[in-house]
Amino acid sequence: MPVIEYIEAIRSAMKEEMERDSRVFVLGEDVGLKGGVFTTTKGLQEQFGELRALDTPLSESAIAGVAIGAAMAGLRPIAEMQYSDFMFPATNQIISEAAKIRYRSNNDWDCPVVIRAPIGGGVFGGLYHSQCPESVFFGTPGLKILAPATAYDAKGLLISAIRDPDPVLFFEHKKCYRLISDEVPEGEYTVPIGKSRVMREGDDITVIGYSLPLHFAMEAAAELAREEGVEAHILDLRTLQPLDREGILEAASRTGKVLIVHEDNKTGGIGAEVAAIIAEELLYDLDAPIRRLCGPDVPAMPINPPGEKHFMLNKEKLKTAMLELARY
C-alpha cells in the first residue's frame, strides 16, 4: 500500500468523493484558486471548476449557513474553516441550526454537511492559530465529531463524513498534515464513524486519546517497552461524538490503569467524559485512579518557542505520565 501524508489523504478523499458524487462541493476562504492556506484543497478548482471549489467572502457564519442551506437543498457541502480558531463566528449556525434541523423537523429535513477545521498547535501559530475547539461543540447532540490521527483514518473518516446523512465536524490536526504519513489503500474505503481503534496492544496501562498526542504516546510506548518492559495498550477514539463506549470500556478493563490524553485543555474536555464513562461502568475494575494528561487550562498557547513547548504535549511528557501510571 502506498504511504501518503495525512494532508494528501484529506485532499484525495475530497477529490474522489467529488468525482463520485456531483452533489459534493467545497467552499471556504481561499479554498479555490489558492487551493487552501495549507493546500488541502489544491487542484480541486482546476478539476471541478469554480462552482464546486468556491472561494467565499471572509465570513464564517455565512460559510456554515450557506453550506447548511445547500445541504438541506440536497447537496453535500464540505465547508472549510481556515483555522478552527476562526470557526466560533459560525457557532450559532452549527449549534442552533445544523445540529437541530433533523430533530426540530421531526425528520422532515436533514443537514448532511461536513465542516472541516484544522486544530492544534506546535506550528508557532500563537494564541489564535493553535487552539483545539472540541469542547465547545462536544456537548451538542445532533453533531458528529471526528478527529483522525492517521492518514488512513483521515481519508476513510472523511469519506464517511461526506456520505453521512448528518452534520459532521471534521477536526484535522494541522501539525499532522506533513508530520504523519502512513499506508493508505489505493481504492475507495471508509472508516466507520463511532468506532475507536486499538493502535497498540499491551497489558500494563491503557492510553486513550485522539489526534496528534497519540503519536507521542506511541513513541513513548515503544521506549517504555524497550527500556522498562512496560506494555501500553493505546486506543484511538477517532470519533469524539458519538464516543465508542464499548471500545473505551474494553480498553480500560484490559489493564485497569487508564491515562486519557488530549491537546485540548483538561477542564471540560473530551477526557472528562471518557473518565466519567469509565467511572460509571468500571469502577471496580480499576487498579489506579483515572488520569488525564491534557493541555493546560490556559486560554491558548503562546507563540514564543519556549512558551509553546511548555504548553504542548510531547513524547517526554507522555512517557513520564505513562511510567508513573505503570508504577502505581
Added chain:
Amino acid sequence: MPVIEYIEAIRSAMKEEMERDSRVFVLGEDVGLKGGVFTTTKGLQEQFGELRALDTPLSESAIAGVAIGAAMAGLRPIAEMQYSDFMFPATNQIISEAAKIRYRSNNDWDCPVVIRAPIGGGVFGGLYHSQCPESVFFGTPGLKILAPATAYDAKGLLISAIRDPDPVLFFEHKKCYRLISDEVPEGEYTVPIGKSRVMREGDDITVIGYSLPLHFAMEAAAELAREEGVEAHILDLRTLQPLDREGILEAASRTGKVLIVHEDNKTGGIGAEVAAIIAEELLYDLDAPIRRLCGPDVPAMPINPPGEKHFMLNKEKLKTAMLELARY
C-alpha cells in the same frame, strides 16, 4: 430576613450595584423601557436613565462586543442575553475575546464584563427557549461561570460577578425566577466565586449539582429521609468555572456514593468533569460507581407538554436515582 423571589434578588443586585458604582450599566434587548422580557431589569431605566439601562439593537455579538469594549475602557457592563439559547451569535466575542484579553495582553488589559443569560426549561418554551448552554463555554479558560440555585446566591453571586475583575457568565434559571424564594439579607453582601455550598447534610449518599434540579433533589431528600431513612448530602456547586475541587472531594468522600445532577444534557456536561475529578482523586473512597442524572442527549426539549415533561428532571426522577444509589 425578608424572603424574596430569585428574580427580585437578581434585580436588586443590579440596582444596588448601579447605585453604588457609576461604572455599572446594563445593556441588552428590551432591558430598558420594557424592563426585560422577564422584568429582570424593571425600573432600572427609570432610575438610572437610558444611558445606563440601554435598549440595544437585536444583535447579540454587538451586545457582547460593545460590552467587552466598554469593560476594557473601564466600565462595568452587565450584558443581558435575552435567552441563553440566543447567546450563540456572541460565542466568538465571548470565547475569542472576553476570555483571552487578560492573557493575551500579559495583564495589560482586562475585561470585567458580566453576561447574564436565562437558562433551562420547564416553561413550555420549546427547543429554543429552554436550553442549557453551559457545556459550550465550560471548557474555555479565562471565563468564570456562575449558576445560582437560590435567591440568596443569585444576589450575592451577581454582586461578586459585577465586582470581579474578569469576565463572568451568569446563568440564571428562568424557571427559578418565581418558583424559588428564600431569605435574603437587606444589606449588601457577596457570595464568593469558586465556593460550593452544602445545602443539606447527610451520610448515605451525596448529590452534587447546580441550579434548578437541586430543588428537586432537596424535595426528594426530604421524602427519602422520611420514608426510607436515607439521608442525602447535597452540594450546590454554584460556581461552575472554576469548580470548587475541595468542596466536591469533601462532599463525595463524606458518603462514598455520588450522584451528579444537571439539566444540561449528560454527554460533555459539567457532570463529566465533576465525575472525572472524583475519579482521579477519590477512587478508593467510593462505594458505588459515580452516577449522573442529566438531561437526555437530545438537541433540546419539545414544547408539547408530555414531551417537555419527559425531558425535564423532576422530584420523582431524582428520588428514584437517589434511592437506587442508596441501596447500591
Added chain:
Amino acid sequence: MTQTGAVRQQSRHAALGLTDRQVIEMYETMMRARRFDERCLLLQRAGKVNFHISGIGQEPSQVAMAFAMDFEKDWFLPYYRDYAFVLTVGMTLKELFLSLFAKAEDPNSAGRQMPGHFGCKRLRIVTGSSPVTTQVPHAVGFAYAAKLRGESSVAYVSFGEGSSNQGDFHEGCNFAGVHKLPVIFVCENNGYAISVPLSKQTAGRISDRAIGYGFPGVRVDGNDPLEVYRVMKEAHERALNGEGPTLIEVMSYRLSPHSTSDNDLAYRTKEEVEAHRKNDGIPAFRNYLTEAGLWNEERENELQARIRKELDEAQAYAERAPFQSVEDAFRYVYAEEPSSGEGR
C-alpha cells in the same frame, strides 16, 4: 370583472397580470389568515394554548409575496409571522392548528417547536428555528444549490427589521451579492422588535443596505398588496434572469403585541396602535375589489361563514389529535437508517 367598453381602463391587478380569480383568492387568504390569527389569540386568552405569536397587520403583503412565487420550483424560508404566506403556498388551517396545539401530526415539527416555526418539505417550506436571521444564509445556500444545479428556482426568505441587524443578514446578503444568486430577501418592517422601536434598531433604512452589497433594495408599502406583488414579481424575474438578489423592505405595523407573553402597553400607547389600525390593508383591499366589481357584502358574508366553519373544524380536529408519544419524543437526533450514500 367584465370590461365592456374599450375605453375602460385596465384595472391595476390586470395590468400586473393578475386575474380576477387570483385577486379574490388573495383577499380570501388574507382574511383566512387574519381570522386564524384572531382565533389563536382567543384560544390563548382562554387558556387552551400557552403561546401564540401573531402576524396581524402583515397578511396583505405576505399573501401578495407568495403569489409572486412559483410553488413548484421555489424554496420558502418564511419567518414566524408568515402565516398568510404559508397558507398561500399550501399549508392548511388544520396543519396550523396542529402546530398551535403542538400535536404529533403537525407537519412543521410534530409539536416539538413553537407555533410559527414553519417547515414542510412537501410545500418546499424550509424548517426554521427561533434564533432570528439564521435562515438568511440558508436561503442563500438554497439559491446556490439552484445555481450549481442549473435549476430555475428562487429562494424567498423573510425576517423582521430588528433581525436585519444580526450579522447573518449582512453575511448572507453579501454572499448572495457576490455570486448573483436567485434569492429575495424580505424585511418585514413592522416598526418594533418586541419593545424596541425602529429608531433604536437602526439609524438607516433597511432597503438602503442593498447598495453596499451591489444589488437593488426597494421599500414598499405593505398595506398595498398589489404594489408588493409588482415589486416581488420584478425581483423574481431578476432572480430567474441571473441578475441576482433583491432586498425588499415591506413597511407595515405590528398591530398585536409581540406575542401573547408581551404587554405592549409598557412601551407604546393604545392610540398609536389604533392610528395604525386605520391603515389596515385588508379592508382597503376589500374596497379595491368592491370598486372593481369583484366583491360585495353577500360574498363577504359567505366568506366569513366559510372561514368560520373551516376554523371550527380544523381547530376541533387539532384539539382532539394526540401529542407525539414520549417513546417518539427523542427520535431523530440522527438519521435512523444510514443513507445509501449514493451519488447522482
Added chain:
Amino acid sequence: MTQTGAVRQQSRHAALGLTDRQVIEMYETMMRARRFDERCLLLQRAGKVNFHISGIGQEPSQVAMAFAMDFEKDWFLPYYRDYAFVLTVGMTLKELFLSLFAKAEDPNSAGRQMPGHFGCKRLRIVTGSSPVTTQVPHAVGFAYAAKLRGESSVAYVSFGEGSSNQGDFHEGCNFAGVHKLPVIFVCENNGYAISVPLSKQTAGRISDRAIGYGFPGVRVDGNDPLEVYRVMKEAHERALNGEGPTLIEVMSYRLSPHSTSDNDLAYRTKEEVEAHRKNDGIPAFRNYLTEAGLWNEERENELQARIRKELDEAQAYAERAPFQSVEDAFRYVYAEEPSSGEGR
C-alpha cells in the same frame, strides 16, 4: 517653508492646518515603517523569525490617519497591518522588534501573540486578536464609554475589506449609528483578503454600507496622505461634535504577499504587483515635500542612515532580549489579585 510673496498660494498641507514640521514627521514615519517592514521580511527569509505580516503599501494612509487623532484622549484599535499607525501614536521600533522576536519585554503581549497583534495601554492602543473584525464592536464600546462618561474621546478602528464582510462589522456599525457614537470605522481596502480579490468579497462598495446605518461613508485614495488626513480630521470633528460615526474606505494595494507564509503568485501576477508599486504613496509624498521646498536628497540620505541605525539598534536589543520565562507562561489567565471593587 517660507512664504515670501502674498500671492504665493497656500500649500495643501498648510490649508489643512498641518505645519511643515508635521508633514516632515509624517514622511519620516512612513519611511520608518517601510524600512522596519522590509527588515522584518528579510529577517524572516533569513530564518531569524518564523513569521511576519507586512503593511507595505498602506503606510502613507496609516500615518495620515494617526495624525488626525488625539494621542491623549482617543482610543486606538488598529489591525495587524497598522505598523505605521502604531509607530505614529508612539510605539517604538524596539517594541515592535520585541514583538517580532516574541520576547518577554514586548509591551503588546510579552511575546505571546503573533507580531502585528497590537495592544499597549500606555499608548491607548487596545489589545487585538487574530479573528478578524472582533475589534469593531469593541471600538463601539469605547465610544459608548466616552459618551456615558461625557468624555471627549474618539475611537479609531481599522480592518481589511475582506473583514468588512463579517457580521461584527455590520453589528458594530449599526450599533454606533443608532447611538451616534464617536467612532471612526476605517476599512483599509488593499484589494485582497489573502488570495481572494475584492470582486469575490463583495459586489458593492464598502463605503456605501454606511448609508444603511445612517452615517456618512467616504472613499479615499490611500496613496494621498493629505487627502486621507483631511477626511479623517473631518470624521474626528463629527465624532467630537456628537454627530456620530464615519466609515472611511482607504483604497490601497497590498504590495507584499499576505504574510510570509503566503505565495501570492498562486493568485496574482508579478506584473499586477509591479503596476501597483508605481502608485506607492511614499515617493509621491517625498516629491510633494521636495516641491514644497521641505525636502532634498541630503535630508533623505540623513533620514535613511538614521533609520538604519535605529533599526539596527532596536533589532539587536530585541534579538538579545529574553523570552518570557516558562514560569510566567501561564500567568494572567485571571487577575492575580482580586480588585478592590471600588466604585467611583
